[in-house]
Amino acid sequence: MSRVDSNNERLMILSDVTKVYPMGDTQVEALRGVNLQIKSREFIAVLGPSGSGKSTIMHILGCLDTPTSGTYHLDGAAIQGLNPNELAEIRNRKIGFVFQSFHLLPRATACENVELPMVFAGINATDRKACAERVLDQVGLKERTRHLPNELSGGERQRVAIARALVNRPSILLADEPTGNLDSRSGAEILALFEELHTEGRTVILVTHDEMIASRAQRVIRILDGRIGQGSSDNHGRKE
Amino acid sequence: MSAASHLIRQLKDDRIRVTLTLLGVVWATVSITVLTALGQSVHRALLKGEKGLGDGLVRVAGGVTSRPYGGFPRDRWIGFPLRDGRLIRDGIPEAELACAEFGPTIREIAWDKRTMTENIVGVEPAFGDLRSCFPQDGGRFINDLDMRQNRRVAFLGNAIKEKLFGRMPAVGQTIRIMNTPFTVVGVMRPKLQLSSYYTVDKDLVFIPASTFEKLFGWQHVSGILYRPKDPASAQRTKATIKTFLAAHHGYDPNDPRVWNIFDTRQIAEMIDDIGIGMRVFMFVIGALTLIVAGVGVANIMFVLVQDSTPQIGIKMAVGAKPLHILRQYLLEGLALVLAGGALGLLFSSFVLFLLRQIPIEEEGLAYLGRPELSLATVLIVSSVLTLIALAAGFFPARRAASVDPVEALRYE
Numbered sequence: 001m002s003r004v005d006s007n008n009e010r011l012m013i014l015s016d017v018t019k020v021y022p023m024g025d026t027q028v029e030a031l032r033g034v035n036l037q038i039k040s041r042e043f044i045a046v047l048g049p050s051g052s053g054k055s056t057i058m059h060i061l062g063c064l065d066t067p068t069s070g071t072y073h074l075d076g077a078a079i080q081g082l083n084p085n086e087l088a089e090i091r092n093r094k095i096g097f098v099f100q101s102f103h104l105l106p107r108a109t110a111c112e113n114v115e116l117p118m119v120f121a122g123i124n125a126t127d128r129k130a131c132a133e134r135v136l137d138q139v140g141l142k143e144r145t146r147h148l149p150n151e152l153s154g155g156e157r158q159r160v161a162i163a164r165a166l167v168n169r170p171s172i173l174l175a176d177e178p179t180g181n182l183d184s185r186s187g188a189e190i191l192a193l194f195e196e197l198h199t200e201g202r203t204v205i206l207v208t209h210d211e212m213i214a215s216r217a218q219r220v221i222r223i224l225d226g227r228i229g230q231g232s233s234d235n236h237g238r239k240e
Numbered sequence: 241m242s243a244a245s246h247l248i249r250q251l252k253d254d255r256i257r258v259t260l261t262l263l264g265v266v267w268a269t270v271s272i273t274v275l276t277a278l279g280q281s282v283h284r285a286l287l288k289g290e291k292g293l294g295d296g297l298v299r300v301a302g303g304v305t306s307r308p309y310g311g312f313p314r315d316r317w318i319g320f321p322l323r324d325g326r327l328i329r330d331g332i333p334e335a336e337l338a339c340a341e342f343g344p345t346i347r348e349i350a351w352d353k354r355t356m357t358e359n360i361v362g363v364e365p366a367f368g369d370l371r372s373c374f375p376q377d378g379g380r381f382i383n384d385l386d387m388r389q390n391r392r393v394a395f396l397g398n399a400i401k402e403k404l405f406g407r408m409p410a411v412g413q414t415i416r417i418m419n420t421p422f423t424v425v426g427v428m429r430p431k432l433q434l435s436s437y438y439t440v441d442k443d444l445v446f447i448p449a450s451t452f453e454k455l456f457g458w459q460h461v462s463g464i465l466y467r468p469k470d471p472a473s474a475q476r477t478k479a480t481i482k483t484f485l486a487a488h489h490g491y492d493p494n495d496p497r498v499w500n501i502f503d504t505r506q507i508a509e510m511i512d513d514i515g516i517g518m519r520v521f522m523f524v525i526g527a528l529t530l531i532v533a534g535v536g537v538a539n540i541m542f543v544l545v546q547d548s549t550p551q552i553g554i555k556m557a558v559g560a561k562p563l564h565i566l567r568q569y570l571l572e573g574l575a576l577v578l579a580g581g582a583l584g585l586l587f588s589s590f591v592l593f594l595l596r597q598i599p600i601e602e603e604g605l606a607y608l609g610r611p612e613l614s615l616a617t618v619l620i621v622s623s624v625l626t627l628i629a630l631a632a633g634f635f636p637a638r639r640a641a642s643v644d645p646v647e648a649l650r651y652e
Contacts (some may be wrong), residue, residue, distance in 0.1 A: 064557060064645045085561045092559020103554045103649065107249045117558040164558065 011172070011203055012038040012061055017070035019056050019226075030056040032226040033070070038205065040171070043198040045214035046207045048223035055176060057223065058207045062095050062174045063087045092120050096165025100177035102157040104149040110136060110160045111145040117168045135163040139193065155186030162193060173197060176207045191216055254544075261533075261540045262580045265625075268533035269584025272526025273621050274591050277611040279522040283515030285609030289434025290508050292441075294371045296471055299341075299437065299502040300481060301463040306497040310490050318489050318498045319460025322453055325364055328464060332484060334477045335466035339364035342452040342461055344438055349445060351404050351415045358400055359438070360417060360445045362452020368395075370465055372431055373441055379411045379426025386425075386448040393451075394422040399442040401427045420455065422447065434607070437502055463502075474505060527624055534577075534628035541573050541636035552640055553648025562641035569640045573633025574626070581625040589613045 019031040030053045038044060038061075048054040059065035060072060063079055066087070072079040074090065082090075091097075096117075104113045114132035123131070136145050139159040149157055158178060165173055175194065179187030191213065198204045206217060214220045222229040302319045305312070325340030332338070342362030349358050367373065368381035375381055375395070386393050394415060401410045410424045433440045452458065466481070468474040478501070486493035493499075545552070552565055592611050 059646050062557075064649075085563070088556065088559050088561040091557060097557050099649070103550070103557070105551050105554060116555065120555070120559040120561065120564055168559070 009039045010037050011040040011042075011075060012036070013071075013073040014057075014060070014067075015071045015073075017060060017067040017072060019053070019060065019065070020068045030226055031060075031067070034226070034228055036221065036228060038203065041198070041201055041203055043195070043204045043216075043218045044206065045217035045220045046205065046223060047209065047211065047214040047220050048229075049209055052223045053226040054207050054209075054223045056226075058174055058176050058205070061205060062097060062172075063090045064097075088120070092117055093168060094170050094172055096162075096168070096170040096173045098158065098161050098165050098173065098175040098178045100180040102149070102154075102161045102181070104157060104160055104164075106149055109146050109148055110141060110152065110156075110163075113149070113160055114163045114167050116164060121168055131167060132163070135167045136160070138166075139163045153186070154182050155189060158182060158186070158190050159193070162190070162197075166197070170202075172203045172205065174205050174207075177209070178206065179208075179210075179213060257540055257543065258576070261536050261576065262583070264533040264536040265530075265577055265580025266584040266587060268526075268530040269581045269621060269625065270588045270591060271529045272523070272624065273585060273588035273613065273617060274595075274611070275522035275526040276519065276617045276620065277588070277592055277613055278595075278608070279515075279519035280614065280617070281609030281611035282607055283512075283519060283609075285432070285607050286434060286511045286515055287508060288609075289432050289607075290504060290511055292372060292431050292433030293435050293504055294465070294467065295504070296467045296474070297370060297465060297504045298468065298474075298478065299463045299465050300485070301500040301502075302460065303498045303500050305491050305495050307492055307495055309492040309495070312490065316491070318491050320464055320485065320489070321459060322449055322461055324485070324488070325449075325461065325464055327488070328466065328481060328484065329366070332477070332480055334469045334473065335481060336469045337366040337370040338464065338466035339366035339370065340449055340461040341367065341463050341465055342449055342456070342458055344444065344462075345456060347418050349400075349404070349415055349417050350419075351413060354404055356403060358445055359443060360447060360452070362449040362456075362458075363446050364449050367446075367465065370467055371441060373446070374429045374431075375426035376429050378409075379424075381426055382446060382448050387450045390450045390454055391448060392420060392422045393425045393448065395426045395446040396424060396428065397440075397442040397444045397446075398428045398430050400445055417445070417447070418455075435504075435507065471505070474503075478503075523620070530624060530628050533580075534632040537573055537577055537629065537632040538635060540576075541569060541633055542639070544572070545569060545636045545640040548640075549643060549648045552643045553645045556643070556645035557649060565643070566637045566641040569637035570630065570633045573637065574629045577625055577629030577632065581622065585613070585618060585621065 014034050014036040017031055017034045018029065021028045021030055034057065036057075046054045046057055056065070060067055063074070066080050066082070075094070079087070079090070105116070108116075111129065111132045114136055115128040118128040118131060133145055136142060139162055141156060141159050141163065144152060144156060149160070152160065173194070178194070179190050182190060194204050194206065195216065206213065208214055218234070220233045222232050302317070305314050305316045305318060308314050320340070322340050325338060328335055328338040344359035344361050346357055347360050349356055349360075363382060364387060365381065365383050373381060373395070376398075379395070381395055382393065385391070394417070396404070396410060404410070404415065405413070410427050413424050414421045415424060416422070428442060430442065433442070449461070468477040482499060483493050491498055555565065592613055595608070595611050598608070
């Protein structure tokens, strides 16, 4: 189905991407030639066991890391070869990250954490605060804006992280095991929130090792040993 | 989150380490500030002490000729008689307060049952103003009438008066110099004098030059003193006097051995050089202390960067550029150093206040002067602090900015 799409609908294109990490004296091949195309407004699950390279794919898609070889195009622009400042700018404007262990600043309040991406976008303090409070309200944390992360439950922390990912209105949401540290009820709520954000028109990419979670996505990409494996499926029919 | 508020939160987490670093900066600031202020005040005290000898004073003394002149052979003794003082006073108006001086000669002086051996000098009235030998209340210096009438009057240096009379009033009393009675007409007001060409004025007994000449039978004065009216043309005045005296006494005006000159202005210039050298020296010591403190700051900044690597990763993930991170840690280093510097300046002004409470009547302490925290010192110290802060913060900040976000996010 993706092969017949016009180019401008292909938001992210990975071609023959490899990633090699030095680890002590040896080299670890995290990705061994990945080809992947993701269209705008897709809801994708990247599924694989730990060590399969799924986090590396997410880092490359999210411009936190660059491929060792191969090319990556985001919104039609080549990402490989960009300098750290240009990558930071893309992360700031186009991508929102959600991590398994939340990755909130421990000494900053929920509101300050959500403001952070706007600080680097150069937005003034008053606008930042108003905007952060609005987004926290959207994720159901209106009453918790002044709390520090350690005063919030796991589910609440992940909502803060999602609010932070949303606050600069990026078109892409990248989530790495977002329910991994949550109890099943909070996990279900967070997944529902992602589905809602997808319905609102965002591209959502969810990295997970859990088949159940992956089955909620429109398309599942299976990663094994740094390659896209057999059985990558398309759940479009079922979802819509 | 601003650098200051981040630093304050860090301070709470890491109280001991940050406090010790801060103390290092405070201590270094106090040393550089107090040393610089002391350098300044010692310099000032030296100059003031030099003025105690006489502001811009020049003293000319005779000597032995080193070359034949006008038919005379070399090795002739040239001395100036007492009248030369008046000749210069009347003939060379650009030499202010010109006067001749006899002595010192060490003689026995006595009052009541007390006997001492002291330096006696014979001076003309202008000497008082020239050398800032001012009388205490109720007394006077040697005057013209004393000179004309060869009066047996004496003006005492304040230290001599203390030794001879203790707390008793001296003016009006009769002392004996070589068993000749002299009436004390005045006692010198204490003054700061840190240099002299034989002994400081407070240890002298002054009598009229005319009386000195008669009493001791000296034919030549020890020196002729004056002050150039216009400091800018001091060299020309010196040359005029040189020519005048040479013509008058028949020797080669360019004979270096006759012309013995003592010029406080040259000494003042030398003192200036010494003072500047000393201030540079003290500043360097202070700056070195500050550099050591800077190393401490760099050290804690490295620890801070290390500890907050995950947070750096988070910031980078949400779009912080390396420059944002660099700036944050530079500002934190600056905030740390400037906070320590501000405390240090505050404490320095207290230390200097205490130093100013030390009584400096004592000879040795007089060199200390009155150290003050001048605006110049504050500005110099602040700029050095800022430089050190930027240098100390730069390397940790650069390390923070070069953190790999993927690595940093994994770091837990």
